[in-house]
Amino acid sequence: MFDNFDDLTAFVCVAEAGSFTGASTRLGRDASVISRRVSHLEKQLGVRLLVRTTRSVTLTEAGIYFLHRTRNALDELSAASREVGDFASTPQGVLRVSLPVTFGREVIAPILPDFLENYPEIRIDAHFLDRRVDIVAEGFDAVIRVGIIRDSSLTGRQLGTFRSQLVASPEYLRKCGTPSEPDALASHLCLGFTTHPDWPHWILENGHDRVQITPSGPLTTNTSEALLKVVLRGTGIALLPGWMVAQDIRSGTLINILPQWHSATRVSVYALMPPGVLVPAKTRVFIDTVCSQLEASNIWLDRQV
Numbered sequence: 001m002f003d004n005f006d007d008l009t010a011f012v013c014v015a016e017a018g019s020f021t022g023a024s025t026r027l028g029r030d031a032s033v034i035s036r037r038v039s040h041l042e043k044q045l046g047v048r049l050l051v052r053t054t055r056s057v058t059l060t061e062a063g064i065y066f067l068h069r070t071r072n073a074l075d076e077l078s079a080a081s082r083e084v085g086d087f088a089s090t091p092q093g094v095l096r097v098s099l100p101v102t103f104g105r106e107v108i109a110p111i112l113p114d115f116l117e118n119y120p121e122i123r124i125d126a127h128f129l130d131r132r133v134d135i136v137a138e139g140f141d142a143v144i145r146v147g148i149i150r151d152s153s154l155t156g157r158q159l160g161t162f163r164s165q166l167v168a169s170p171e172y173l174r175k176c177g178t179p180s181e182p183d184a185l186a187s188h189l190c191l192g193f194t195t196h197p198d199w200p201h202w203i204l205e206n207g208h209d210r211v212q213i214t215p216s217g218p219l220t221t222n223t224s225e226a227l228l229k230v231v232l233r234g235t236g237i238a239l240l241p242g243w244m245v246a247q248d249i250r251s252g253t254l255i256n257i258l259p260q261w262h263s264a265t266r267v268s269v270y271a272l273m274p275p276g277v278l279v280p281a282k283t284r285v286f287i288d289t290v291c292s293q294l295e296a297s298n299i300w301l302d303r304q305v
Helices: 005-017 020-027 031-045 061-089 101-118 170-176 182-187 224-232 242-251 281-297
Strands: 050-052 057-059 093-099 122-128 142-146 155-162 164-168 190-193 202-206 209-213 237-241 267-273
Touching: 005 020, 005 031, 005 050, 005 057, 005 061, 020 031, 057 061, 093 101, 093 281, 101 122, 101 142, 101 242, 101 281, 122 281, 142 281, 155 281, 164 242, 182 209, 190 224, 224 237, 224 242, 237 242, 267 281
Parallel strands: 093 122, 093 142, 190 237
Antiparallel strands: 050 057, 142 267, 155 267, 164 237, 202 209
């Protein structure tokens, strides 16, 4: 079994040119090198492909058959190379992505319609998962992750950072009053988000000042979506991600209390890709689009990226 496609290329060029000299000109290689490659191929196959004379080179019966099959194979390889090259330069194909459930649905999903309209040759296969996926083993082209990245082998890009903010509904504040300083939170109904990195505390920061609060109230939950719905109903005060409450604060359905204070912990959002430096065009334009759209949407409320 032959193991060198350079041997095949040399044989086809000699057969088509009718001489080693012609093949040498076509390939830009010395004729003696091409002759050795053809001889190596014949030795591997165990059959003579060419009849060499001082004036010409002709194909044997086996050579005619092998040329026909080899030319087709090389044409297929050439076409495949061009097509694969297109994937590197032209955004196309199926883009398999993994997105955090809440952040993906609320922040990334609204970006997808315009993206698909701008890149009609891309089809997105989106998986909304909160578990940590294996990018390579599960065949993902890109993964959006919130929090700490532990796999240093992955190619990553930080999309932004966010902090959590103290929020309550106008209804709750009418009933219970508005705290004027962090210590006043002790007399309020404070609702807990148990997957926040600082839980069971609220570590709040105002410039160089930092305080630690131990919230107490009628509800703790591991899902920020549920907590947001409860806060909107006027049940208490919560510390929620800035991107999640930004629209409600702008519309007035939530009030950012103690606005000069926010979570001391910055949480990063990353776009991750499989290891390697060659990024397909479909993945590159997706991550570029997400990054630019998130920047334009001003969801971070924390510009220190």
